[in-house]
Amino acid sequence: MVVTFYIASALALAAAAVGISRAHPIHGLLFLALALVAVGVVFLAVGAPLVAAFHVIVYAGAIVVLFLFAVMVAGLSAPAVAAERTRLSWRAFLGPALLAAALAWLLIAASRPASGAVEEPVPIVTVASALFGPYIAGVLLAGLLLFAGLIATHHLARRDDAATEEQR
Amino acid sequence: MTLGLPEVLTFASILFGVGAAGLLARRSLLFMLASIEVMFVAGGVAFVGVSASLGQADGQVVFFFVLAAAAAQVSVALALMLRFHAQSRTIDADRASSLRG
Numbered sequence: 001m002v003v004t005f006y007i008a009s010a011l012a013l014a015a016a017a018v019g020i021s022r023a024h025p026i027h028g029l030l031f032l033a034l035a036l037v038a039v040g041v042v043f044l045a046v047g048a049p050l051v052a053a054f055h056v057i058v059y060a061g062a063i064v065v066l067f068l069f070a071v072m073v074a075g076l077s078a079p080a081v082a083a084e085r086t087r088l089s090w091r092a093f094l095g096p097a098l099l100a101a102a103l104a105w106l107l108i109a110a111s112r113p114a115s116g117a118v119e120e121p122v123p124i125v126t127v128a129s130a131l132f133g134p135y136i137a138g139v140l141l142a143g144l145l146l147f148a149g150l151i152a153t154h155h156l157a158r159r160d161d162a163a164t165e166e167q168r
Numbered sequence: 169m170t171l172g173l174p175e176v177l178t179f180a181s182i183l184f185g186v187g188a189a190g191l192l193a194r195r196s197l198l199f200m201l202a203s204i205e206v207m208f209v210a211g212g213v214a215f216v217g218v219s220a221s222l223g224q225a226d227g228q229v230v231f232f233f234v235l236a237a238a239a240a241q242v243s244v245a246l247a248l249m250l251r252f253h254a255q256s257r258t259i260d261a262d263r264a265s266s267l268r269g
Contacts, residue, residue: 001170001171002170002171005171005175005176009179012179012183013179013182013183013186016183016186016187016190016206017186017189019202020186020187020189020190020193020194020199020202020203020206021190021193025196025198025199028199028202029202032202032205032206035206036209039183039209039213042176042179042213043213043216045171046171046176046216046217046220047220048216048219048220048228048231050228051212051216051228051231051232054232054235055209055212055231055235058235058239059205059209059235059238062239063205063238063239063242066242066243066246067198067201067202067242067246070198070246070249070250071198073250074198074249074250074253074259080258084196087195092193093189093193095192095193096188096189096190096191096192096193097189097193099188099189099192100185100186100188100189100192101185103184103185103188104181104182104184104185104188107177107180107181107184107185108177108178108181108182111174111177111178111181111214112174114173114174114177114218114221115172115173115174116172116173116221116222117170117171117172117173117221118170118171118172118173118176118217118220118221119170119220119221119223120223121220122219122220122223122224122225122228126224126225127225127228127229130225130226130228130229131229131232135229138229138233139232142232142233142236142237143236145236145237145240146236146239146240148240149239149240149241149243149244150243152243152244152247153243153244153247156244156247156248156250156251157247157250157251
């Protein structure tokens with residue numbers, strides 16, 4: 001379990017770092033999918049199989065595919081990718097990397113008091129009965145949030161009828 | 169040899185830092201949204217790690233709420249991005265400073 005955790009977390013960090021620095025969107029998204037699957041393996045290693053399954057299904061399965069769909073709709077122009085490539089030098093990442101390293105160091109320092117070990121995996125039954133027991137209101141609100149997201153997306157994607165009516 | 173909670177939280181912190189670096193460095197809206205997803209995932213890892221070290225399910229329940237928030241956020245943000253692309257033929261965040269109306 002410990003070895004699995006270290007390999008998967010190193011893979012996730014490396015793939016995420018490579019993924020966010022690609023000029024070509026498809027390359028970046030594929031590296032991001034690899035990083036998300038590796039995080040799913042991390043969830044398995046810390047004993048959360050239900051979370052691992054949902055993570056891979058929703059993040060790698062749905063969200064990355066949504067990104068790919070957006071790339072497909074927006075279209076990839078070769079000049080845009082070339083412009084992105086010229087902009088992405090190591091110099092562009094210098095300041096952000098320093099700031100992010102400071103942020104990560106702060107987070108690690110803040111979590112220093114945390115101790116304890118990852119013991120037995122939490123059974124799926126426990127998670128499920130917590131979701132549908134004391135947390136049922138939260139689950140329903142999460143469903144409402146997704147429904148609100150659906151309605152907002154529908155409104156944003158609507159063709160502008162007012163403009164076409166003015167033309168008539 | 170068992171896995172300790174500090175290792176999991178360190179991994180979550182560094183993953184959050186990677187996402188933050190991408191958000192600051194990139195000017196493509198697509199990659200900025202992808203970086204935000206990485207930061208969401210890092211928060212989820214911290215929740216699940218604490219849940220595992222306590223041996224209780226509550227952290228995993230919070231992970232599901234984070235998952236729902238991330239999914240709703242990315243759907244609305246991608247719709248806005250496509251709207252912006254239809255208007256200005258680019259997804260460069262610098263060009264978004266000239267939005268109006």
